[in-house]
Amino acid sequence: MNSHTKTNSMTSYSPEVQRMHDILEQQKVAYQRYPVPTAKERIERLARLKKVLVKYQDQFAEAINQDYGNRSISETKIGELLTCLEQIKYYSKHLTAWMKPSKRHVSILHQPAKAWVQYQPLGVIGIIAPWNYPLLLSVGPLICALAAGNHAILKISSSSSNFGFVLENALSEAFPQELVAVVNGGGQISDAFSHLTFDKIIFTGSTNVGKTVMSAAAENLVPVILELGGKSPVIVHPSSDLNLVAERIAFGKLWNSGQTCVAPDYMFLPRGKTAEFIESFKQAATTMYPTIRDNQDYTSIINDKQYNRVQGYLEDARQQGAELIEINPQNEELASVRKIAPTFLTGVLPTMDIMKNEIFGPVLPIMEYDQIDDVIDFINGRPRPLALYYFDFDNARAEYVSQRTHSGHFGQNAVVTHVAQDDLPFGGVGASGMGKYHGPEGFFGLSHERSVMSIPKLFSLKFILAPYDKALNKILEKTFLR
Structure with missing residues (x-):
């Protein structure tokens, strides 16, 4: 025993x-x-x-x-x-x-x-x-x-x-x-x-x-x-095709209704591009989910606790001045089935609960930027995320962002799908995980x-056995200790 x-x-x-x-x-x-x-x-x-x-x-x-x-x-x-x-x-x-x-x-x-x-x-x-x-x-x-x-x-x-x-x-x-x-x-x-x-x-x-x-x-x-978990950010370069970006973000954010640890959590768009992006996203989301309430493909929030948590983030953001834009094609009542329509937030502030906590729902805060270094500073000033997504087909610019940030995964022009790549390691760094x-x-x-070392019978310890005033020790000193 x-x-x-x-x-x-x-x-x-x-x-x-x-x-x-x-x-x-x-x-x-x-x-x-x-x-x-x-x-x-x-x-x-x-x-x-x-x-x-x-x-x-x-x-x-x-x-x-x-x-x-x-x-x-x-x-x-x-x-x-x-x-x-x-x-x-x-x-x-x-x-x-x-x-x-x-x-x-x-x-x-x-x-x-x-x-x-x-x-x-x-x-x-x-x-x-x-x-x-x-x-x-x-x-x-x-x-x-x-x-x-x-x-x-x-x-x-x-x-x-x-x-x-x-x-x-x-x-x-x-x-x-x-x-x-x-x-x-x-x-x-x-x-x-x-x-x-x-x-x-x-x-x-x-x-x-x-x-x-x-x-x-x-x-x-x-x-x-x-x-x-962690808040996995998305950065969109001004050269990006917003229709393509919107389709890929819609897939990653609405899959499992955003209840995914590597889902896009918040995003940075070039100054003045928010309305265009939301319109493109609306088209993509409506194509995938023309209805929500009784749509078997649109997943519910797992339980009341998680549903109320996300709703609490939305209410806090609203009270602090954020604008909420909901995509609900048929204007359906969703609370009774614990579903949340795709929702964007603009005018968000770092003090809002939704910017402090992982969202885990189909809600996406949007911020606009002028200089990429400002975005990098914002991300680096927060706990390291499980994933960071950058949309840009210029590899040199992508490398610039990649080398100046830390995340468990860096995705260029794609979100979420890296988890299913068999030959890639999966995990976080810092607050988003270890190992x-x-x-x-x-x-x-x-x-x-396990390290293993096998020493044969011919091996000699004469170099390292006392007393240390032998000629062999002198040779050791002159040969290796220099």
Whole structure:
């Protein structure tokens, strides 16, 4: 019996929390029993995951739809399920090469030794998923964890209870609990999960909750990957085609009704271009969503708490003098279905709540600028965002902006879609997060990079053994200490 088990046996937990401790202990024991699965075994595990994702796809989409009140089925299948299936394909193709030891240089002082780095699984990974993309942001990290040879426990948001139930059934069909398990529930369960002695935690969610998770993990020195939010700005150069910009911004801002961590949060337009841009956006949005209230493609805000939060931002902005421009083609009543029409704000001030907090809704504040350096200064004076989007086909000007700003991602003439690019790392910087996954970074970020050095029998320690007044030491000093 190890110390972890002893501690648990002497501590009283609720049945739900005790279950988490028991699952973690079960997974740790199973991992130690067989700590390094082969590439073939890892690929087979990913294949099992793919099989249940495809099998349960309609149940996943309907469950998420129920959790939201209305969530576009197509958005779930394209934005979440398809992205996961592509990630499985990508990792299955590359993980064999990534698993190979990396040979390292050995200096002349240590010859004829050999050195390399081997990539070991970490052990048991804790995955804390948010409600906005519950499938992608739970299964996506799981794919990385399985590819790296780990076991995993997934904590699903209490706001995604219907989805969590389906996911638990699906994954229990694909894997034994000692390899992959799902935990549902909130409150005490969420708090206790962050305090478990995982080998690494991946958390996706708000910056404030991320601080709480990191603090809890620190008690056990558990390393964390934090994928947080932030206010991702958009900058539009005067040379840009506003019809093209509007179409791409409309896609990124209205997908999932703006409840996306990398959605455009606020934008800078060249002086005098606001009215033209809003008209172009209105045309694009109306084409995509000619109606809103009963349109199954237009997603609701997840719950009353989030709906009221966004409405509170709008009211605060209105009271401080902002002008609100709503795009509601049929002038429908939307509050009863928790939908918010695409809304622009002009005349915004930094003191407004909407400019202090991540919006997470189909609302876009617009500011105008004269000099690009003023925009750069504004962005750099605030917490580093998860993404920064710049519209301009001149690569030199884009490079100028890119080199003078920091963000988790820099997107030129595109928004949001980088999340689905398999070979790009995903993550933030500063207040928008730490650590990366997706791409090779997902494999290596959930592996232990273990250094290995092998010294043969012929190796001599004469240069570094006392006494140090030997001729060999004189040679060492004259040859290397200069």
